[in-house]
Amino acid sequence: MSHEPSGRVVKIEIDGRVVEARTGEFLLAVARRAGIDIPAICQHEAVDPAGNCRMCLVEITKASWDGWSRLVTACLYPTEQDLIVKTHSAPVIEARTVLCDLWLARCPDSAYVQKLAAEFGIEKTSYQPAAVPTDQCILCGLCIRVCEKLGPAAIYTVNRGGRKKVAGPFEGPPPDCIGCAACAEVCPTSCITVAERDGTRTIWDKEFQLLACTTCGRTLVTIEEARYFGRKGGLGESYYQLCDRCKRLQTAQQATKVAGLPLTVGGLGEASGRPFRSPGSLTTSR
Amino acid sequence: MTTSLPARFGVPQELEARCARLKAEREGKRLTILVCCGTGCLANGSAKVADAFARELHARGIDADVGLAFKRTGCHGFCQRGPLVVMMPDETFYQRVKPKDVPKIVEQTVVGGKVIATLLYKDPNSKQRITRYHEIPFYQKQTRVAMRNIGLVDPRDLRDSLARGAYLAVAKALGAMTPEQVIAEVDQSGLRGRGGAGFSTGRKWRSARAAPGERKFVICNGDEGDPGAFKDRSILEGDPHSVIEGMIIGAYAVGAHEGFVYVREEYPLAVENLGHALCDARAAGLLGRNILGTGFDFDVQISRGGGAFVCGESSALMKSIAGMVGEPRAKYIHATDRGLFDLPSVLNNVESWSDVPVIIEKGAAWFAAMGTAKSKGTKAFSLVGKVKNTGLVETPMGITLRELIFDIGGGILNDRPFKAVQTGGPSGGCVPAHLLDLPIDYEKLTEAGSMMGSGGMIVMDDRTCMVDVARYFTRFLWDESCGKCTPCREGLSQLQIVHDRICRGLGREEDLPLMERLGAVMETAALCALGKSANFPVKSTLQYFRDEYVAHVRDKRCPAGICKDLTIYRIIDEQCNGCGACLRVCPSKAITGKPKQLHALDQGLCISCGACFDVCTPMNAIAFDPRPHAAAVPPAAPGAAPARRNS
Ligand SMILES: Cc1cc2nc3c(=O)[nH]c(=O)nc-3n(C[C@H](O)[C@H](O)[C@H](O)COP(=O)(O)O)c2cc1C
Ligand code: SF4
Ligand code: SF4
Ligand code: FES
Numbered sequence: 041m042s043h044e045p046s047g048r049v050v051k052i053e054i055d056g057r058v059v060e061a062r063t064g065e066f067l068l069a070v071a072r073r074a075g076i077d078i079p080a081i082c083q084h085e086a087v088d089p090a091g092n093c094r095m096c097l098v099e100i101t102k103a104s105w106d107g108w109s110r111l112v113t114a115c116l117y118p119t120e121q122d123l124i125v126k127t128h129s130a131p132v133i134e135a136r137t138v139l140c141d142l143w144l145a146r147c148p149d150s151a152y153v154q155k156l157a158a159e160f161g162i163e164k165t166s167y168q169p170a171a172v173p174t175d176q177c178i179l180c181g182l183c184i185r186v187c188e189k190l191g192p193a194a195i196y197t198v199n200r201g202g203r204k205k206v207a208g209p210f211e212g213p214p215p216d217c218i219g220c221a222a223c224a225e226v227c228p229t230s231c232i233t234v235a236e237r238d239g240t241r242t243i244w245d246k247e248f249q250l251l252a253c254t255t256c257g258r259t260l261v262t263i264e265e266a267r268y269f270g271r272k273g274g275l276g277e278s279y280y281q282l283c284d285r286c287k288r289l290q291t292a293q294q295a296t297k298v299a300g301l302p303l304t305v306g307g308l309g310e311a312s313g314r315p316f317r318s319p320g321s322l323t324t325s326r
Numbered sequence: 327m328t329t330s331l332p333a334r335f336g337v338p339q340e341l342e343a344r345c346a347r348l349k350a351e352r353e354g355k356r357l358t359i360l361v362c363c364g365t366g367c368l369a370n371g372s373a374k375v376a377d378a379f380a381r382e383l384h385a386r387g388i389d390a391d392v393g394l395a396f397k398r399t400g401c402h403g404f405c406q407r408g409p410l411v412v413m414m415p416d417e418t419f420y421q422r423v424k425p426k427d428v429p430k431i432v433e434q435t436v437v438g439g440k441v442i443a444t445l446l447y448k449d450p451n452s453k454q455r456i457t458r459y460h461e462i463p464f465y466q467k468q469t470r471v472a473m474r475n476i477g478l479v480d481p482r483d484l485r486d487s488l489a490r491g492a493y494l495a496v497a498k499a500l501g502a503m504t505p506e507q508v509i510a511e512v513d514q515s516g517l518r519g520r521g522g523a524g525f526s527t528g529r530k531w532r533s534a535r536a537a538p539g540e541r542k543f544v545i546c547n548g549d550e551g552d553p554g555a556f557k558d559r560s561i562l563e564g565d566p567h568s569v570i571e572g573m574i575i576g577a578y579a580v581g582a583h584e585g586f587v588y589v590r591e592e593y594p595l596a597v598e599n600l601g602h603a604l605c606d607a608r609a610a611g612l613l614g615r616n617i618l619g620t621g622f623d624f625d626v627q628i629s630r631g632g633g634a635f636v637c638g639e640s641s642a643l644m645k646s647i648a649g650m651v652g653e654p655r656a657k658y659i660h661a662t663d664r665g666l667f668d669l670p671s672v673l674n675n676v677e678s679w680s681d682v683p684v685i686i687e688k689g690a691a692w693f694a695a696m697g698t699a700k701s702k703g704t705k706a707f708s709l710v711g712k713v714k715n716t717g718l719v720e721t722p723m724g725i726t727l728r729e730l731i732f733d734i735g736g737g738i739l740n741d742r743p744f745k746a747v748q749t750g751g752p753s754g755g756c757v758p759a760h761l762l763d764l765p766i767d768y769e770k771l772t773e774a775g776s777m778m779g780s781g782g783m784i785v786m787d788d789r790t791c792m793v794d795v796a797r798y799f800t801r802f803l804w805d806e807s808c809g810k811c812t813p814c815r816e817g818l819s820q821l822q823i824v825h826d827r828i829c830r831g832l833g834r835e836e837d838l839p840l841m842e843r844l845g846a847v848m849e850t851a852a853l854c855a856l857g858k859s860a861n862f863p864v865k866s867t868l869q870y871f872r873d874e875y876v877a878h879v880r881d882k883r884c885p886a887g888i889c890k891d892l893t894i895y896r897i898i899d900e901q902c903n904g905c906g907a908c909l910r911v912c913p914s915k916a917i918t919g920k921p922k923q924l925h926a927l928d929q930g931l932c933i934s935c936g937a938c939f940d941v942c943t944p945m946n947a948i949a950f951d952p953r954p955h956a957a958a959v960p961p962a963a964p965g966a967a968p969a970r971r972n973s
């Protein structure tokens with residue numbers, strides 16, 4: 041669902057403070073701008089909000105509601121006039137606590153979840169922890185949404201209800217994956233494994249060749265990613281021949297040549313020399 | 327003389343004249359034979375019965391008799407007794423009709439005018455044979471509004487529906503009322519949604535009408551994902567024109583020109599009959615451009631459902647129609663502003679749509695005269711479970727649970743004690759015996775910890791373990807939810823794990839408050855109404871049947887004798903007369919004994935299914951006890967729960 045704030049400037053109250061916002065603007069954005077902290081796990085500025093994690097629940101009411109209030113997700117709730125928002129009321133904290141407790145049962149071994157739960161005073165889950173915690177995914181769906189936003193839409197959730205999980209088609213390596221690892225980058229629990237070794241990257245059980253900087257040899261991006269974004273952004277594949285550092289050097293060299301200045305800085309000469317190999321094996325367990 | 331299908335009706339008056347003529351034509355019939363060809367009766371072989379009638383009437387040359395009509399109709403609701411054959415105008419009601427009965431029926435009833443006693447319905451309570459449809463207790467207390475034509479019309483014949491006044495309300499609304507007047511009428515009737523939360527239909531339409539935008543939609547929700555429910559299927563199969571008619575009126579009221587009917591994938595006959603009806607309506611100028619010459623354009627298309635229970639939820643349904651995965655979205659912005667394709671949309675249930683034409687035709691006051699203070703009109707219920715008469719029922723709102731279960735339903739099967747009725751679909755609650763006199767309406771059911779939902783009524787007797795029931799529904803929702811948001815997905819997983827361990831005798835007393843705390847958060851924190859109500863089965867059983875939970879947890883005992891890990895069966899020697907009934911039903915051959923001699927039960931072979939207990943009603947010679955030292959079975963992972971033991 042696309043979302044455009046309709047724009048009228050109104051005043052709302054968040055945790056006792058009067059804050060200006062436009063009607064239609066999501067509460068989370070408004071609160072953040074005002075420096076008010078609301079925990080939000082499945083929200084990332086790169087993608088549209090989805091309301092999956094429920095961590096950003098806040099309590100809303102209005103003077104005209106006769107004391108009635110409700111919990112809504114700040115990431116998705118559009119600002120309206122006269123709204124009174126409580127970001128840390130008792131029902132809000134209770135909901136967040138139970139959510140963390142549930143995640144801890146799902147992913148007892150996740151350092152991220154452990155830390156989160158600890159913030160709500162939970163050391164050990166009240167529920168039954170997963171017997172074989174093979175997976176540290178909390179199903180926030182960020183990886184999927186970021187992949188969709190970038191274009192490939194290579195991964196999605198398969199199954200529904202309690203069997204839901206993130207996977208490629210037929211739960212195999214996703215054919216449309218370009219190996220960009222953006223999913224791993226946004227994953228809050230760092231549970232998407234990206235392994236790099238000998239000029240290759242393996243992600244989602246799929247192995248990719250990495251392009252190396254033609255000057256310094258540092259690995260850059262996967263060939264598929266270069267091709268995909270080269271085509272999509274109209275950049276041409278030559279865009280990915282140099283790493284950003286070598287690109288800067290090249291620009292600097294050209295600039296000095298144009299200015300007719302002698303090139304004296306030692307570091308430049310060294311970096312533009314013989315390409316060095318990337319470290320033998322780099323395994324990021326993200 | 328039969329009239330052929332009308333060409334396009336140019337003006338409302340043409341339709342009115344034709345309806346009157348068709349009605350007179352049908353009323354002139356000496357005899358009309360109605361063979362039920364709804365899904366229930368078809369499953370019982372009614373297609374063969376209908377064919378046999380066609381053959382027999384043809385063979386005797388009486389199919390040309392203009393005083394005689396023969397029709398394949400939709401569901402009469404009493405599928406349990408099917409195949410059903412009804413003879414009008416006398417309402418002679420034949421049940422469990424087999425093809426071999428047909429020559430006799432034609433000979434004796436159609437030609438001879440005599441009633442065949444053996445084919446009549448025998449009331450299980452009074453043991454009397456009953457001749458007429460309306461004298462049967464199952465039908466006596468019913469008032470059919472949404473289901474007014476089902477069973478009386480051939481859903482494949484528009485003329486039949488026209489003879490019953492179909493589309494007259496369209497003529498009235500489009501010809502003589504403004505959209506605002508239509509909305510006011512529906513609003514004043516007090517009609518509330520028949521598929522879910524019971525939202526005022528008039529108010530919903532008003533919001534959609536007020537929403538800015540040229541392109542709007544009306545949608546019919548025929549997903550009907552509740553296990554055991556079949557009212558929407560019956561309406562779509564048996565009287566699709568009422569739904570189409572309601573949608574035309576709704577579209578006119580809100581200013582929509584496009585409509586969708588979302589039908590569950592498993593309802594092929596509904597899709598077929600509806601598709602047929604849409605074609606007929608289009609050909610007659612009742613759909614498409616310039617309907618009845620009024621200048622109003624509207625057409626409807628069918629969208630096949632995605633299959634999961636959650637797809638019936640409004641935002642998931644709209645995503646599904648748009649070709650996306652059927653997952654709910656936050657509804658902070660209403661569908662009447664941004665629904666299907668982000669455009670203003672009105673979604674109503676099949677039954678709600680079917681009520682609309684009657685409201686327009688007979689007026690809001692007529693509809694509002696039925697029901698309770700806040701729940702007006704009639705409601706369809708799917709009455710299933712441990713009652714003598716199961717089936718589809720429509721009664722005025724405000725009927726008590728007792729009347730529904732004991733008068734219409736004929737009471738509990740085998741006259742066992744009533745224990746609870748689960749209302750409103752899988753996320754409804756279980757209402758106990760002390761609330762049997764509760765008048766059924768939206769508020770009363772909600773106050774009782776349950777809901778109206780789509781009108782499902784599952785009746786349970788004393789041989790039902792309420793912990794097991796809560797576990798069954800929790801499992802169903804775990805399977806059929808979308809799994810997108812944390813409280814619903816993880817909450818249902820944990821509720822299931824806890825129930826599992828309780829049923830295995832591994833429960834702890836802290837489990838009860840743990841589930842209550844979790845349930846309360848699910849209610850406030852879940853994204854859609856599924857998750858927000860997913861704890862209702864657990865909450866209501868914990869509220870009304872807490873002692874059963876406590877028995878499981880503290881005493882490791884299942885009071886109903888259903889949880890196998892907690893129950894052993896034995897024969898009471900003094901009471902066994904050696905009739906052998908138990909021996910025949912035992913699936914694991916654990917019972918042995920010679921006729922008329924004391925039987926023996928081998929504990930080693932017994933799987934505690936309780937089949938023997940249930941058949942030994944005359945002697946009551948089977949008893950069950952708590953299993954000594956309940957086996958320490960490790961709790962299963964979510965999803966690994968064994969299949970449900972009692973139904
Ligand atoms: C999980 C879930 C399943 C639902 N399934 C159905 C359904 O099968 N049929 C239906 O009419 N409404 C269903 N609803 C209710 C719809 O969301 C919606 O409220 C309804 O179709 C509106 O029509 P009404 O106002 O005429 O009842 C469901 C709701 C939820 C939360
Ligand atoms: S893999 Fe990571 S980003 Fe993707 S849904 Fe799971 S937790 Fe979220
Ligand atoms: S409450 Fe359940 S069904 Fe609804 S969005 Fe959340 S996970 Fe899906
Ligand atoms: S950040 Fe709002 S629900 Fe996850």
